[in-house]
Amino acid sequence: MLYKSPKISVITVTYNCEDTIEYTLLSLKQQLYKDYELIIVDGGSTDSTLKIIHEFDDIVNVMISEKDNGIYDAMNKGIKMSKGEFIFFLNAGDILYDNNVLVKVSESMDNGYDIIYGDAIFIKDNKKYYKSFTSKPDLKFFSVDTICHQSVFIRSSLFQEIGFFNTREVIMADYEFLLKAFLSNNNTFKHIDYYIIYYNLDGKSAQIGHFYIMLRRMLILKKYLGFIKSLRYIAFSILYKPVYTLKWKRTK
Numbered sequence: 001m002l003y004k005s006p007k008i009s010v011i012t013v014t015y016n017c018e019d020t021i022e023y024t025l026l027s028l029k030q031q032l033y034k035d036y037e038l039i040i041v042d043g044g045s046t047d048s049t050l051k052i053i054h055e056f057d058d059i060v061n062v063m064i065s066e067k068d069n070g071i072y073d074a075m076n077k078g079i080k081m082s083k084g085e086f087i088f089f090l091n092a093g094d095i096l097y098d099n100n101v102l103v104k105v106s107e108s109m110d111n112g113y114d115i116i117y118g119d120a121i122f123i124k125d126n127k128k129y130y131k132s133f134t135s136k137p138d139l140k141f142f143s144v145d146t147i148c149h150q151s152v153f154i155r156s157s158l159f160q161e162i163g164f165f166n167t168r169e170v171i172m173a174d175y176e177f178l179l180k181a182f183l184s185n186n187n188t189f190k191h192i193d194y195y196i197i198y199y200n201l202d203g204k205s206a207q208i209g210h211f212y213i214m215l216r217r218m219l220i221l222k223k224y225l226g227f228i229k230s231l232r233y234i235a236f237s238i239l240y241k242p243v244y245t246l247k248w249k250r251t252k
Helices: 021-029 049-054 071-081 101-106 139-144 157-162 173-183 210-225 227-245
Strands: 008-014 036-042 062-065 086-089 115-124 127-131 152-155 189-200 249-251
Touching (some): 008 071, 008 101, 021 049, 062 071, 101 115, 101 189, 139 227, 157 173, 173 210, 210 227
Parallel strands (some): 008 036, 008 086, 036 062
Antiparallel strands (some): 086 152, 115 127, 115 152, 127 249
């Protein structure tokens, strides 16, 4: 009998996350859509993370636990082990919005899109921030923001075409990858009007100051657009970012 590759490879990166990993995996297990594989890439946890993961052995297809060189190195490891047509990163502490998320996303997977993404709910200090992303990303959008990578499903062949995550980039490699995908004219983006994820803003990139993130974004824009062309979008980001931030919807 021939092995049928799953439609979606879910990659979960973990490290000493015993307080959150159960909720993350439970949100995946409860999905109505079952054509996925789950790959756990653990960084060598020393708490009870691995014990909790083993409680979900019925949905875990691959698991490794070893030292890595940061989250993007771990994500790249997961990509190289994946067999799915699309790749989705569901990291420890993040929870799928409801049990219908994968069903909703799968409805667009046979239409030739390279990147399918939905909306996200960010959680910070017990408050929820509802974020709807643009349906037509352009350079102005990428100069002030990015698409939350926990709400993005990426066609796996795209990593072979434009490269894996840049492990030298500490917190913005997902932004850099999406920008490269956008600048490659062959790649198509599809926004679905549906919340994908509850994203915990206690993560490393969320704890780093906005100024540093803006600086890294400017340097990445310069890297791919060149100095002269990037100046236009850097200026736009400085002027427009305060206004853009006010567009988030917040509830308690």
